[in-house]
Amino acid sequence: MNTSVLAAKGPRRTYPLLTGLRRRLARPAAVTAALALASALLTGTAAAAPAAATAGQDRPDLRQAIQEIVDDGLLGVQVRVHDERGDWAGSAGARKLGSAAAPPVNGRYWIGSTTKTFTATLVLQLVAEGRVGLDSPVAGYLPELGLDPRITVRMLLRHNSGLFNYTGEYYPDGTVVPGIPGTGKEWLDHRFTSYHPEELVRLALSKPARFEPGTNWSYSNTNYTLALLLVEKVTGHSYAEEMRRRILRPLGLTGTLVPGDQSRLPGPHAHGYLRYQDGDQWRVVDVSRQNLSMLAGAGDMISTTKDVQTFFTALLRGRLLPAALVAEMYRDPDPRSESLYGRYGLGMYVLDTGPDCAGVVLDHNGSPPAGYGSLMYSTPDGSRTLTASLTMGDAAIDLGTVFPKALDRLVKAVFCDKR
Template sequence: MSITVGHQDELAARTGPDRPELQRTIREIIDSGFAGMQVRAHDERGGWVGSAGVAELGGTAKPPVNGHGRIGSNTKTFTATLVLQLVAEGKIGLDSPADGYLPEFGLDRRITVRMLLQHTSGVFNFTGEYYDDGTVVPGIPWQGQEWVDNRFATYRPEELVRLALSKPARFEPGTDWSYSNTNYVLARLLIEKVTGRSVAEEMQRLILGPLRLSGTVVPDASEIPEPHAHAYYRYENAGEQKTVDVTRQNPSWISSGGDMISTTEDLATFISALMRGELLPAPLLAEMCRPHPEAGYGLGVFVQDTACGGTVITHNGGIAGHAALMYSTPDGSKTLTASLNYVDDAAMSLAGAFHKATQRLLEEVFCGGQAGSTDEATEPAQPTC
C-alpha cells in the first residue's frame, strides 16, 4: 500500500530555533514511506520539536507533537534501569545466578543477572532465532495473519519463558552475544519476585514517579492513551495484500521485551536524567554503559560512535507500526527522541529507510552544531556514563 502525503509533510508544530535541516530530514523520512513522525531535539542551540506526515492513513491531521506511541525495545532500557536500581538497593546481585531468584525455571546456573541485561545468557529468543547460515527457528507467532487474528490474546510472561527454555540455547552462557527478548522477560519476573510487586508498580516507584513521566505507561490492556498516531500492519492473505489498523493490540506477546508506551518528551526526560546520574549511582551507571565488544551493548543500552568522533547512548525500538528513537550524549546534555507511525510488514520494507534517516538525524543533532560552539568550550561536560 502506498502512502501519499503531498503537502501534509509540512511541520505541524515547531518550537525553539528554526531548524531547516531537521525539517528537511523529517520530510525525507515521510517521503520514503512512513506515515508520520514526531521529533524532539535538545542540543547547544536549545530545544526543538516538530511533527510531520499524517496521524492516520486517509486523514489530514498530523501526528500530535507529543503523542503517545508504543516504544518497542526502548522498554529494555527502562527495565534494565529498574533492575540496576534494585541492585543499588541491595535486593539483587548483578553477578549472582539468575536461577537463585527464579528457581522455578531451572535456568543454567552459569547465567547471571548481568548476562540477562547484556544479552550474553545464550537463552533462546522466544520471538524466534535467526542464524548466520540462514536457519530460522520460529518462536511465538508475531507476524502475518496468525498474529493479526490473535493480536488481542493475553500471554503470561512465564509462558514466554517456558517456550524459550523448551528450545536449545544459542550458546554457552557468557561466551557470545545475541539479542534475545527472553532475557528481559526474565528480568521482569526477577523484579517482581524480589519486590513482591508488579513491574508497573516498581516502575512507578523508582522511575516514572520521581521523573514525573505522566505520559509513560506499562500497559495491562490493548488501549493506547490519547492523543496518538495510528499504527498499521500489512500482510498477505490468499494472494492479496491486506493492511489493518493495529494501534490497539495486547502487547503481552512481547512483555518487557518491548511493551511500554511513552512520548518523545518523556523519553528525552528519562534518558537525560539517566545519563546525568539521577537514577543510578555512578558505579552502576558506568557498568550500564560498558559495551560488550561484539555489539556495543551495555546493560540495556547501546553505546554508539557518532560520525564526528563522539559517543551516544541509545536504544531504539519498533512494534507493529509504531517505532521510537532515543539518544543522549553520555552526560545527558544533548538528546534526540522521535516517534514514528507507519505500515509495518513481515518483509520489513522500511528498515533501510529507517536506518538511513536515523543516521541523518544523529548527524544533525550530535554533530552539526559542535564546531564553533562557545557554550561547550567554556564549560566542558563531565560525563557520568
C-alpha cells in the same frame, strides 16, 4: 557523564553511520526482536504530507530531515531534540491514513524495545540497594524456573545468556526456529492474545539454548522478561507497580505506562498500520491497538517523546542510579553485538559517531511487531538528546532501505551539526 570508562578499555573505534546502518540490517536478530521479525513486511505510505507541526525555536535543518523521512515513504514522524541551541519538537506526515492532520507533537506511541532500558534501570536499582548481585546467578532468585546456574543477572541485561528468544531465532545459516508469531497475518490474527511473563520464559526454556552462557552475544527478549520476573520476585510487587514507584512518579512521566493487557493507546496518538499478504492479496490494517503482553518487560511500554527524553536524561545524569552503575551500563560494550545502533552494554547501545560528530552516543531504539518505531539517543552527559516515533502506512516500501536511511538522517542532523 565522563566517557573515559570507554577509552580505558581500548582505542575508540568509529562506525561510519550509514555503513553501520546497512551492516545492522544484515543482522536482523540483533535488532529488537520484534523489528527483526517485521523488517521484511512493515511498510509506510508516501501520501502527501502536511507541513510539519513544530514547537520551540525554528530549526529548518530538523524540519527538513523529518519531512524527507515522510517523503521516503513513512506515514508520520514525531521528533524531539535538546541540544546547545535549546529544545525543539516537531512532526511531519499524517496522523492517520486519510487525514490531513499531522501527528501530534507529543502523542503516545508503543516504544517497543526502548522498554529494555527502563527494565535494566529497575534491576540496577535493586543492585544499588544490595538486593540483587549483578554477577549473581539468576537461578538463585528464581529457582522454580530451572535456569542454567551459570546465567548471571549481568548476562540477562547484556544478552549473553544464550537463552532462546521466545519471538523466534534467526541463525546465520538462514535457519529459523519459530516462536510466538511476531509479524504478518499470523501475528495479526493473534494480536490481542494475552501472555503471562512466566509463560513466555517457559516457552523459551523448552527450546535449545543458542550458546553456552557467557560465550557469545545474541539479542533475546527472553532476557528482559526474566528481568521482569526477577524484579517481581525480589520486591514482592508487580513490575508495573515498581516502574511507577521508582521511575514514572519520581520523574513525573505522566504519558508513560506499562499497559499489561491494555490494547489502546490512550490520549492523542498517531496511527500505525501493517501491510501484509493474505493469500494472493495485499491488505492494510490499523494496528494502533495491539496487546504487547507478548513482550513483557522487553518491549511493551507506551510513552511520549517528551517522557522518553526526560527518562534518558535523568538516568544518565544520575537521578535514578549511582554514577558508577550508570557508567557500568555503557562501559566495555560487547564487540560481538556491533550493529547500526553501536555495541550493547547493559540495557543500552554505545555508538561512536566519530570525531566529526558528537563522539560517543548512547541509545536504545525499538519497535513493536507492527506499525511503530521508537528512537532514543543521548550523549553520555545528557546534554544532547534525540527521541522520536515513526509510524508506518499503506505504501509498499522497502523498510530495509527506508528505516536505516531515516535513522542516519536524524542521527546526523542532531549529533553531527556543529553550528
